[in-house]
Amino acid sequence: MSRTITAVGAYVPQARLPAEDVSEAWGRFDGAGIRSTAVPGADEDTLTMAGEAARRALEASSIEAADLEAVTFATTTPPLEEAELAVRLGAFLGTGDSTRHETAGASTNAGVAALADALEGDSGPHLVVASDAPRGEPDSDQAHAAGAGAAAFVLESSGGARCLSRADAGLDYPGTRFREAGSSTVDSLGITPYEREAFTETIGRAVDGLGESFDPSSADAVAVQAPNGKLPYRASGVLGVDTDVMTDHAVVHDLGDLGAASVPLSLASALAAGEKTVLGVGYGSGSVSTILALEAGESDEAGAVSGEVDFESDETISYAESLRLRGEITGGEPAGGGAYVSVPSWQRSTPQRYRLEAGECPSCGALNFLPQGACRRCHELVEYEPVQLERQGTIETVSVISQGGAPPEFAELQARAGDYATAIVAFDGPGEDDEHASAPLLIVDAEPDSVSVGDRVEATVRRIYTQEGVTRYGIKARPLE
The missing domain is CATH 3.40.47.10 (Thiolase/Chalcone synthase)
Incomplete structure (x- = not known):
């Protein structure tokens, strides 16, 4: 062998x-x-x-x-x-x-x-x-x-x-x-x-x-x-x-x-x-x-x-x-409503959803996530250069979604796991110039009221939700020890 x-x-x-x-x-x-x-x-x-x-x-x-x-x-x-x-x-x-x-x-x-x-x-x-x-x-x-x-x-x-x-x-x-x-x-x-x-x-x-x-x-x-x-x-x-x-x-x-x-x-x-x-x-x-x-x-x-x-x-x-x-005592797909992203659209964005691929603006060097539309800093419409963000970042804002407050596509998750926290996370760029790009994510592996602005987190792939029998997977964040 x-x-x-x-x-x-x-x-x-x-x-x-x-x-x-x-x-x-x-x-x-x-x-x-x-x-x-x-x-x-x-x-x-x-x-x-x-x-x-x-x-x-x-x-x-x-x-x-x-x-x-x-x-x-x-x-x-x-x-x-x-x-x-x-x-x-x-x-x-x-x-x-x-x-x-x-x-x-x-x-x-x-x-x-x-x-x-x-x-x-x-x-x-x-x-x-x-x-x-x-x-x-x-x-x-x-x-x-x-x-x-x-x-x-x-x-x-x-x-x-x-x-x-x-x-x-x-x-x-x-x-x-x-x-x-x-x-x-x-x-x-x-x-x-x-x-x-x-x-x-x-x-x-x-x-x-x-x-x-x-x-x-x-x-x-x-x-x-x-x-x-x-x-x-x-x-x-x-x-x-x-x-x-x-x-x-x-x-x-x-x-x-x-x-x-x-x-x-x-x-x-x-x-x-x-x-x-x-x-x-x-x-x-x-x-x-x-x-x-x-x-x-x-x-x-x-x-x-x-x-x-x-x-x-x-x-x-x-x-x-x-x-x-x-899911032994809960379950069932939500009966419509909420956000809908088609499977083809989701598939086209998997580099971002799975691996945090951002885009660097060739005009000003800003990192953009998602890498589409006008640059967040210089507002120019450009062709972004693919950039791999680090998997660690810092919470910029955080809120807790209480029972009954979840969008329909997340209703089953909330029924099974309870309240959950959502946050905007600034993920570190690959260089040493403090550039970062922010993304809205769910927080996992932590009590929702235990995370705060400034906490360091890391990305992990989890199930997002299931529609039409197809599970959408993507990045969530969990606190670093």
């Missing part, structure tokens, strides 16, 4: 739902071994989480999005059932005209398999992103365990972590974790001994496929698919490893079941922490397993992997709040 992992990035929503809150609501908690789960915001989905993780990985690398040969997006819960969403992810990032885009899915093994496939390439840089937010019926094991998060990996031709070995296995175990056509929730037959057998036998078959190429017991860290906090440890026997090497970078206990992002997030954590030999053990119902053995250098060596991974959050929410955020 020729490519290596040179940088990683990760993103996990801030909100945490404690297991005891679910237990209080249902009289039980069926997410074995889980203390809390990560809950996506009302304007977050697997695509927006993928975009955030990917941006962080690219910032930790020496690669520009426009130079990527390929982007792979792996998920079991895409926002649309039929669409090449990796292309939209590429648009968030600004990939090149010749970049190849691929979407992988069908099982929770998709994230590990996509990473393993990309490592086998030997040409230009490749970005692999696994993002997931599985759902289940509210009173099911799957719903109680469901979390959300994304991990991204930048692959290059040298440096970083190299693949020592790969093995795959597939066995037919119908009825283990499936999602029926037209359903948004995963299910299973709930036959525990059967599911354990499928899990351990399939992983064991993949271990046999490693042969003498890699000894799992030599791994410093092991990441195993974790639909709950107990099942992965049942694989310790067939892997021949102590459970200690599985717990250090396990994410399931505090974040929940992360689907296709489960193993990738643990791998990203281990690589960012400087673990030298890391084993990733993917598993998907059906059943399939991909095992990937990686070797990285120490933190001060050429083979080290760059990037930071931080899963900490002190924002806890109640069970009722989690149902609202997930």
Whole structure:
């Protein structure tokens, strides 16, 4: 295998739902071994989480999005059932005209398999992103365990972590974790001994496929698919490893079941922490397993992997709040009215809406956002030079939209998330001359009355609203810590 992992990035929503809150609501908690789960915001989905993780990985690398040969997006819960969403992810990032885009899915093994496939390439840089937010019926094991998060990996031709070995296995175990056509929730037959057998036998078959190429017991860290906090440890026997090497970078206990992002997030954590030999053990119902053995250098060596991974959050929410955020007890598209921007018009402005592309006036040098019409400073009608704004800026004005005050297109967002703040943000220009350009945005990841004029914020891509069945994505701002 020729490519290596040179940088990683990760993103996990801030909100945490404690297991005891679910237990209080249902009289039980069926997410074995889980203390809390990560809950996506009302304007977050697997695509927006993928975009955030990917941006962080690219910032930790020496690669520009426009130079990527390929982007792979792996998920079991895409926002649309039929669409090449990796292309939209590429648009968030600004990939090149010749970049190849691929979407992988069908099982929770998709994230590990996509990473393993990309490592086998030997040409230009490749970005692999696994993002997931599985759902289940509210009173099911799957719903109680469901979390959300994304991990991204930048692959290059040298440096970083190299693949020592790969093995795959597939066995037919119908009825283990499936999602029926037209359903948004995963299910299973709930036959525990059967599911354990499928899990351990399939992983064991993949271990046999490693042969003498890699000894799992030599791994410093092991990441195993974790639909709950107990099942992965049942694989310790067939892997021949102590459970200690599985717990250090396990994410399931505090974040929940992360689907296709489960193993990738643990791998990203281990690589960012400087673990030298890391084993990733993917598993998907059906059943399939991909095992990937990686070797990285120490933190001060050429083979080290760059990037930071931080899963900490002190924002806890109640069970009722989690149902609202997930849209379980609210929903429905607004019945007309409000602003309307056609999909073709929105598409033409995606460089601005996704990546904050402004225009520089050739007459006076002022930065204009949006880059159209007369210059805000000299008032001349000009052809603007494209300029990429920085993703950080300063709040110039801010106001809070209270319940019932939202425009119709934002009514569902307000029903799910509550009051929200809007602001005019002056984003920094690329130079050192204090030039900036201002844009009106919604504020996220903060209580609406906690942001003030002068606060520093950063841009992030979120869902704006949905009309005609098509979601408009764009920039929002969140406070910098």
